[in-house]
Amino acid sequence: MDLTERMRRLLRKAMEESDVRGFFDQAVDVAVELAGAERGLLVRKEGERLIVVSARNVDRESLRGREARLSLSIAGATMDEATTHLIEDAARQGAFSTAESVYELGLRSVLSVPVMLEGTAVAALYVDSRFIAGAFGEEDARSLETVADFLSLCLWKHGMLEVQRRQRAEAADLREEIEALKAQLDELLAVTRSADRASAAPSRVVGAGRFPLLTGDSAAMLRMQAVMERVLDNDVTVLIIGESGTGKELVARSIFEHGRRRGGPFVAINCSSIPASLIESELFGHLKGSFTGATRDKKGLFEVAGGGTLLLDEVGEMPLEMQAKLLRALQHGEIQAVGDVTTRRVDVRVIAATNRNLEELVAAGKFREDLYYRLNIVTIEVPPLHKRKEDISVLVQHFLEENRRQGLTTVKGISPQAMLVLRRYSWPGNVRELETVLKSACLFAEGELLEASDFEALARAESVNPGERGGRSRRSSAT
Ligand SMILES: Nc1ncnc2c1ncn2[C@@H]1O[C@H](COP(=O)(O)OP(=O)(O)OP(=O)(O)O)[C@@H](O)[C@H]1O
Ligand SMILES: [Mg+2]
DSSP: HHHHHHHHHHHHHHOOOOOOHHHHHHHHHHHHHHHSSEEEEEEEEEETTTEEEEEESHHHHEEEEEHHHHHHHHHHHHHHHTSSEEETTTTSSSSHHHHTTTTHHTEEEEEEEEEEEEEEEEEEEEEESOTTTTOOHHHHHHHHHHHHHHHHHHHHHHHHHHHHHHHHHHHHHHHHHHHHHHHHHHHHHHHHHHHHHHHOOOOSOTTTTTTTOOOOHHHHHHHHHHHHHHTTTTTOOEEEEESSSHHHHHHHHHHHSSTTTSSOOOOEEETTSHHHHHHHHHEEEETTSSSSSSOOEEOOOHTTTTTTTEEETTGGGHHHHHHHHHHHHHHHSSEEEETTTSSSEOOOEEEEEEEOOHHHHHHHSSSHHHHHHHTTEEEOOOGGGGGGGGHHHHHHHHHHHHHHHTTTTOEEEHHHHHHHHHHHOOOOOTHHHHHHHHHHHHHHSSSSSSSSGGGHHHHHHHHHSTTTSSSSSSSOOOO
């Protein structure tokens, strides 16, 4: 192929090549051909070390030996001096002939030109011929310098691309940072807005009207309240589920207080805190003498709650044997006291609550399936706090007011930064945790406002475990 054509191709390749190594090899090949040399090298410097970037027609063996050291020392000098080295007969010529026994090595003609980048020689393009003295002339030197210019161009372009890539990456990082800041700002605005709303409200904090016990008017809470509305005027059994501390008991009490049985009693029993042996007599009552210690007749809670509502809290913990008896009571509206042979009719609305996953308990054989379906006629799911963070500010106002009312504190409010900490935390213990955290912050607070520094432990907990959500959620393992 015509040399001009080869140069043109090389130039094109220099501009296009994304595989720079391929381009280096091709450039050295062209240099070898242009000069009619035997072998060619492209050498660069890294600190004091010389590194062969490309070697053509040079076998690996000779790259390691003395001969290579000589070739490299000429390439090194080319870079150090940033000038072309044309050595017509290395065996006879000055510095290099004394450095090594050039003759012995059979190195005769050498041509080495610097590759310049922004005024510095960053590499050397080197060709040689071992057998012919005076193989290269000035014309060859000019040709090789042109190839070296192409190499400069390619390196420069490569460097520019690197810079561009870095700048693009930096711009992407910046964009991300801006997005994060924007999100933070939005959050702060939301916090300030809801704090304004809360302080503008009358002394009773937002309870979305219908159920004043339940603070919070997030969409999730309003959805739940819409379900509650549907069970106020009837006696259907209601199952309340939700993580610990979400307010299940408050929901049960609210249904009672606004339902048609509000004139009657509200009785709650925690099924997990009563020994299995006592739970039957607790629920259904016993006759005097029916067991040791039964010194007189006792009414069970089903009767005590007569005309009102009975909350079976932590119903998932009820012993299996009791579950059968409970099912009978629910199905027939009749109970049998311990030691009694007759049954009595009862008139109660039953609400059950649990933070356990009853379906999993059923699958594990720990909860009766028939009882599950009997309880699960209407299910009300109380949303965890991390799913309704917009309620946090009104809950905070509510609990601060509560703490002031009890004379625990004179704290009047909370700073936006502190509110941000509260909104960022994941609240595995839900509203109960928020209540406790605020109480302790109030007790230790120094000014009238709670500051971010009053919630250091929360900020720390969140940074240790940022992704965790609802860690103490409904215990799902059926133990
Ligand atoms: N929406 C709310 N508004 C005001 N206080 C609330 C609200 N939800 C919960 N609380 C308060 O949080 C605490 C926990 O509520 P509650 O006992 O009803 O939760 P729970 O779901 O029954 O918890 P557990 O599963 O541990 O029994 C209570 O002090 C309650 O007053
Ligand atoms: Mg409870």
